[in-house]
Amino acid sequence: SQTIHQWPATLVQPVGSPLSLECTVEGTSNPNLYWYRQAAGRGLQLLFYSVGIGQISSEVPQNLSASRPQDRQFILSSKKLLLSDSGFYLCAWSRDRAEAFFGQGTRLTVV
């Protein structure tokens, strides 16, 4: 069966510090991978998606970037965090059908 791992679960970072969130998927190959952000009481906003190694599409211009160095690894980064980067970050994967499967999320607080 497929599993998705996302870490860390919570993170408190100062403004201007770098960020690296990692996500890995097990039990499948060549998945589509996604990073979403969820603000409190809001729906999920797609940030990035990837259909293969090194292939990244950005949906929203922002202070963040994504990379996919391996088939089942997806990384969300920032060089300098802003207060507005605070939120709940979710990694997800999908294959042949439309539904996506989510990790447990990282709650980021920028102080």
Add this chain to the structure above:
Amino acid sequence: QKEVEQDPGPLSVPEGAIVSLNCTYSNSAFQYFMWYRQYSRKGPELLMYTYSSGNKEDGRFTAQVDKSSKYISLFIRDSQPSDSATYLCAMSVAGRRALTFGSGTRLQVQP
């Protein structure tokens, strides 16, 4: 206008009640429809997936899609306190890589 509209709630019902959760959408190209359940501080969990009009049943859950009215519903029978969570509808266009989410409805089932 948002592509997907969902009443944020909260919706409070007594244990054993039938719950009806709804979403409307404006994009007639949406073909795939999903419902996710999200517990506090956790990632969304896929509950139901459907790609056609009509009803789909899974245990206590029934998903209903009416493409002519651009309206989808999730019914929960014999609701339990453990059903207390936020329910997110999601949908996608064929060929689009990611999902469009509603903002979620918070459900509280009172024992």
